[in-house]
Amino acid sequence: MHDPLLDGGVIRKLWISETDLYRDHLLRLDGESRRNRFGGGVSDEFIRGYVDLSVGLDAVIHGFFVDGALRGAGELRSLGTTLAGEAEAAFSIERAWQSHGVGTALLERTLLAARNRGFRHLHMACLAENRRMQQLARKFDAELTFDFGSVVGEVQAAQPTPLSLMREMVADGHGFATAMLEVQSRLLRTV
Numbered sequence: 001m002h003d004p005l006l007d008g009g010v011i012r013k014l015w016i017s018e019t020d021l022y023r024d025h026l027l028r029l030d031g032e033s034r035r036n037r038f039g040g041g042v043s044d045e046f047i048r049g050y051v052d053l054s055v056g057l058d059a060v061i062h063g064f065f066v067d068g069a070l071r072g073a074g075e076l077r078s079l080g081t082t083l084a085g086e087a088e089a090a091f092s093i094e095r096a097w098q099s100h101g102v103g104t105a106l107l108e109r110t111l112l113a114a115r116n117r118g119f120r121h122l123h124m125a126c127l128a129e130n131r132r133m134q135q136l137a138r139k140f141d142a143e144l145t146f147d148f149g150s151v152v153g154e155v156q157a158a159q160p161t162p163l164s165l166m167r168e169m170v171a172d173g174h175g176f177a178t179a180m181l182e183v184q185s186r187l188l189r190t191v
Ligand SMILES: CC(C)(COP(=O)(O)OP(=O)(O)OC[C@H]1O[C@@H](n2cnc3c(N)ncnc32)[C@H](O)[C@@H]1OP(=O)(O)O)[C@@H](O)C(=O)NCCC(=O)NCCS
Pocket: 032, 033, 034, 036, 037, 038, 089, 090, 091, 092, 093, 094, 097, 098, 099, 100, 101, 102, 103, 104, 105, 125, 126, 130, 131, 132, 133, 135, 136, 139
């Protein structure tokens, strides 16, 4: 199978200064993907407001980059103090990069981040007809419960361990190095 991760695609956490890249990626989603990502049709204006709110709420966002362009994202967001230990995860891959293992890699990184932050339950809401997301969640032993046309996947995140913390640090170190190279090549392109 064609593997975009081996073809130069990289996954790393988004920096706070990259909010615009996240917004533009979500705006680029085709109609069906946008509906699946947000559980229904939403306007461009909604997406702009959503991104501002998410980044303000300290979401951990992993991005999938190809040649410096953000083509996929996995977002992890706490459900707040009243639901301590619970978080919500959501994924978005642009159509040309779907079904190539990117969602699997993003979910893996998101689960590691959830575990290291002490989240016990990870909610992933998706429409009932979204078979691909359900298949993806099932790969990680998610328990799926059906609720009025939408599906809520719950993953029991294991406790953090020194090794799991180390794995995230190593992944971030690699991500930082890659990001620096990207910034340098963007600068070179503009001179
Ligand atoms: C749902 C989504 C995140 C999945 O990511 P992806 O990169 O396309 O998925 P992967 O390639 O990692 O495949 C995951 C599993 O889904 C299944 N799958 C892949 N392509 C499929 C297809 N066309 N139809 C049905 N199932 C499919 C497979 O079981 C696959 O695992 P496997 O290859 O090990 O057998 C992505 O397609 C997407 O962003 N869709 C639009 C937005 C969305 O639906 N978000 C989810 C709600 S938050």
